[in-house]
Amino acid sequence: MSNLKTEKIDHIGIAVRSIGERVSFFTDFLELEVLNEEVLEERGLKVAFVKIGETTIELLEPLSDSSQISEFIEKRGEGIHHIAFNIDDVDAAIVSAKEKGYTPLSDTPSRGAGSTRIVFLHPKTTGGVLVELVEGSH
Ligand code: ZN
Secondary structure (H helix, E strand, C coil), X not given: CCCCCCCCEEEEEEECCCHHHHHHHHHHHCCCEEEEEEEEHHXXXXXXXXXXXXXXXXXXXXCCCCCHHHHHHHHHCCEEEEEEEEECCHHHHHHHHHHCCCCECCCCCXXXXXXXXXXXXXXXXXXXXXXXXXXXXX
């Protein structure tokens, strides 16, 4: 079995101006549960994970104007930001992505929420979708 085999969507990332203002759609209307909230200082982000079956919705709120999420919201408004696939080995994924012509946004994994290690692939090489590869669990 290849170490890149993915068996589920880890999460779908949605950029919002305010988790506090947007979370009620998921909790009150869809009656879903917030698993955890976390501040990712190094990425200038606050995230909240909403559990939906085997997967989660990740709400991303910028903590400063220099955050990538701020830029995204300024350009395109709130909305779907990325799709994350769960994989076994993010280091191998970076090597494989380069070999196969996809462009990782960094050469080394970053720390994601929980105990995860992550890397993003540039949307220009993935049909316009920002793809996050996630090793580990939240
Ligand atoms: Zn994500």
